[in-house]
Amino acid sequence: MRLNGDNMTKKELRKQFTEIRKSASCRESDVLITENLKKLTVWESADVVLLYASYNSEPSTWKFASWLLEKGISIAYPKCGEYGEMTFYKVNSTDQLHIGKFGIAEPTANIMDIPYITDKTVCIVPGLAFTADGKRIGYGGGYYDRFLLKNSQLFSIGLVYEKCIPEDLPSLEHDIKVKAIVTEERMVLCNE
DSSP: OOOSSTTOOHHHHHHHHHHHHHHHOOHHHHHHHHHHHHTOGGGGTOSEEEOOOOOTTSOOOHHHHHHHHHTTOEEEEEEEOTTSOEEEEEESSGGGEEEOTTSSEEEOTTOOOOOOOOTTOEEEEOOSEEOTTSOEEOOSSOHHHHHHHHTTTSEEEEEOOGGGOOSOOOOOTTOOOOSEEEOSSOEEETTO
């Protein structure tokens, strides 16, 4: 996909991809993304999967969370702190989530089981757009970039609709690439 201008700012790109994602978001695509995600072999050795609670037009993670729990794989969701940090907490059920300060589901206050991050940990990363080589445009808060920088040993996967994969995206030094992307049409190992 080509962008509507060579020198668009990240703010302009966020607006453009928000609209594109809204038009691409549908239950059928979410089912296909979940099915493609399940085909990855990384689940065979995953010690914990760090998920985002899908919100608005993001590719849905809810059915995938249920599948992981049925397979006995631990899952965790993030809570965002006041100073731009993000901490994941394990949950036994998505019923242990409530609506947090950004209007996004997060673990309830009484959950304090923080997973130990290893090279077998998998992180599902939200974003508005991803490139085939792992660049992403997020929402501008930098939460995931900071988290991925501190935990570079984990395996990160971006979920994205095929329409939200441009040829390139602007990238700054602090922007962290994901290691794979999954769409309704394909799975891509980035930088391989």
